Amino acid sequence: MNPTRPPSSSRDLAQEFACLVGLDALDGAEASAMEHCHECPLGLAARAAMGYDETLAEMTAASYPPIAPPAALKDAIFSKISPKETSAPSKQGYFFLGDQEGTWTDLPGGKVRVKILSDLEDSPHTLVLLEADPGGVFFPHAHKGMEEVFMISGDLETEGHHMHAGDYLRAAPGTRHHRAISHGGCRAIMVTARENHPRRAIGLYAGLVRSLRSLRRR
Structure with missing residues (x-):
């Protein structure tokens, strides 16, 4: 065991299994085990992890009706999370993404x-x-x-x-x-x-x- 790496908790494993289920990345025995594990702690934790964000979103939406953000704020947010265009000259309607740009x-x-x-x-x-x-x-x-x-x-x-x-x-x-x-x-x-x-x-x-x-x- 690597002494510098903390042991994975059951919550870590549950979250990873939840992501694998969301990616539809489990096959064969693994998929079958997840489908039929209704009572084991890991199965319960995995389903809890999968549903946590949806539940939180539903509770938030029920308490706080959605409000459309100002156009300037929306543009600023998307400019931060969207790939940036290169500085190379381009005509309107074109988008360039360099090999070293974007997010992996x-x-x-x-x-x-x-x-x-x-x-x-x-x-x-x-x-x-x-x-x-x-x-x-x-x-x-x-x-x-x-x-x-x-x-x-x-x-x-x-x-x-x-x-x-x-x-x-x-x-x-x-x-x-x-x-x-x-x-x-x-x-x-x-x-x-x-x-x-x-x-x-x-x-x-x-x-x-x-x-x-x-x-x-x-």
Whole structure:
């Protein structure tokens, strides 16, 4: 055991399981165990963690009716959380994001991450840049809509195929992506239906990762 790393509490494990459920990343025995664990403490804690933020939001909404923020405040908030445009000259209607710009979000497993390139509400698709370190594993997930992947570099073993740079994959709606692994690391572009992209679950997991890293630094 690493003496500098605090042991994971049952709450930490419950939150991680809750995020994995939200990402639809549990498969086989793990998914079955989560579905049938109605009385065990971890199962109860996981469901509590999954429902905590919804309950808090509902209670807050009931006590404080929503108020539309001033337009200037809304623009200021979104300017802080949205990717910044480059200083390169551009015509109106164009958006540029440099290779070193934008925000990477770690996914479960610690060796894979995503950068959202485009996620507009009026678009049916979300455009994502994927990266994996050697040995990185992409967990199982379901496809409510179509998903397409184009390999830029490296390798990815998925669904019985070993993909390399220049290879392309299209998954039809209703399919399920099983566990995939990059043996040497990879970078890929993914175009996925907006309903496939688990924004809330990824946000929860990213928050959990940040919290755990902060604890380890203390």
